[in-house]
Amino acid sequence: MLTALDVVGNPSSVHAEGRHARSVLETAREQVARLVNAKPSEIVFTSGATEANNWVLAAGWSEIAVSGAEHDSVLVPARANGARLIELPVTRDGVACVEDLVTKIAPAGASANGGSLVCLQIANNETGVIQPVAEVAELARSLGLRIHADAVQGLGRVPIDMQALDVDFLSLSSHKIGGPKGVGALVVCDGVELRPLIVGGGQERRLRAGTENVAAVAGFGTAAECALRDLSSVARIRNLRDRLEAGVLRITPNAVIVGRGSPRLPNTSCIALAGASAETLVIKLDLAGVAVSAGAACSSGKVGESRVLKAMGLEPELSQSAIRVSLGSETDEKDIEAFVSAWSAIAAASAMAA
Numbered sequence: 013m014l015t016a017l018d019v020v021g022n023p024s025s026v027h028a029e030g031r032h033a034r035s036v037l038e039t040a041r042e043q044v045a046r047l048v049n050a051k052p053s054e055i056v057f058t059s060g061a062t063e064a065n066n067w068v069l070a071a072g073w074s075e076i077a078v079s080g081a082e083h084d085s086v087l088v089p090a091r092a093n094g095a096r097l098i099e100l101p102v103t104r105d106g107v108a109c110v111e112d113l114v115t116k117i118a119p120a121g122a123s124a125n126g127g128s129l130v131c132l133q134i135a136n137n138e139t140g141v142i143q144p145v146a147e148v149a150e151l152a153r154s155l156g157l158r159i160h161a162d163a164v165q166g167l168g169r170v171p172i173d174m175q176a177l178d179v180d181f182l183s184l185s186s187h188k189i190g191g192p193k194g195v196g197a198l199v200v201c202d203g204v205e206l207r208p209l210i211v212g213g214g215q216e217r218r219l220r221a222g223t224e225n226v227a228a229v230a231g232f233g234t235a236a237e238c239a240l241r242d243l244s245s246v247a248r249i250r251n252l253r254d255r256l257e258a259g260v261l262r263i264t265p266n267a268v269i270v271g272r273g274s275p276r277l278p279n280t281s282c283i284a285l286a287g288a289s290a291e292t293l294v295i296k297l298d299l300a301g302v303a304v305s306a307g308a309a310c311s312s313g314k315v316g317e318s319r320v321l322k323a324m325g326l327e328p329e330l331s332q333s334a335i336r337v338s339l340g341s342e343t344d345e346k347d348i349e350a351f352v353s354a355w356s357a358i359a360a361a362s363a364m365a366a
């Protein structure tokens with residue numbers, strides 16, 4: 013990124029400096045495309061996944077089907093854009109019902125103007141529960157519907173293959189894979205029409221106006237390359253996550269590992285403990301040097317009732333206590349021991365243990 017900051021040209025300029033900036037951009041496009049097995053020409057850089065999600069949802073659909081566990085950047089524009097909206101329930105284990113998702117939406121045709129869209133995230137951001145996107149896409153495809161998958165939480169944690177998933181649109185965010193914040197992409201499958209959200213310039217194949225943030229995009233590209241390499245450490249991370257959960261359950265047997273009955277991301281653990289407060293747990297763990305988030309924390313940092321956990325049917329007492337623990341590629345045994353000993357100390361001090 014520092015090298016890219018020194019590239020003074022505008023990627024849309026034809027002079028040598030411009031071409032240099034263009035080559036930085038195109039290298040990153042190839043790196044990001046490789047991570048999700050898409051074609052570089054399908055990658056459209058955006059300011060992040062919020063923009064990518066808003067863009068797809070705002071494209072003039074007549075009907076949209078979404079699971080109730082989607083991120084707000086999908087649900088809010090879905091509710092706002094005047095389309096007939098079908099919000100579908102998820103099971104107690106957090107999985108969207110495949111058939112419900114597509115069969116409740118009339119197969120009105122697959123055009124972006126007035127067609128039908130099905131949205132399903134690859135994995136949930138609060139629980140890590142993996143959704144059956146490939147199955148939904150297959151069914152939706154047979155009904156002539158367009159399919160959008162928010163891949164933000166799954167990116168770099170599970171292999172994501174745009175071709176195998178057979179979705180039309182895929183939203184990506186750089187900062188979830190260790191890249192800079194404020195940059196992401198929408199992968200738009202070749203041949204699929206989507207009207208731009210941001211207009212007034214010919215950048216990104218006329219799909220997203222505005223001079224590209226070359227340094228941020230370069231960082232995203234490098235992060236994508238690292239994420240692809242780090243996918244090989246998935247089994248190690250899962251093992252560590254399982255050890256963390258085993259430690260928690262040993263100390264507090266009444267703790268609930270949310271979504272444990274479903275396929276989950278290897279690095280995510282959503283832990284709920286009736287009687288505890290998520291906010292207090294976050295603060296106490298922070299004081300012990302462990303950074304976790306409250307499962308229900310919204311973007312303002314306040315802890316409210318989690319819409320996702322509520323959709324899963326979790327009792328308020330549990331959902332208000334839920335924290336999300338995320339492991340990274342550099343997490344090691346010592347980190348797990350530190351977490352478990354912090355949990356043990358907090359439990360002893362507050363009589364959390366059953």
Ligand code: PLP
Pocket residue numbers: 059060061062063065083085133135136137162164165184185186187194195196
């Ligand atoms: N979708 C999901 C599932 C997320 O978890 C997030 C962010 O946390 C977003 C979308 C928004 O991404 P960004 O921060 O790049 O706008």
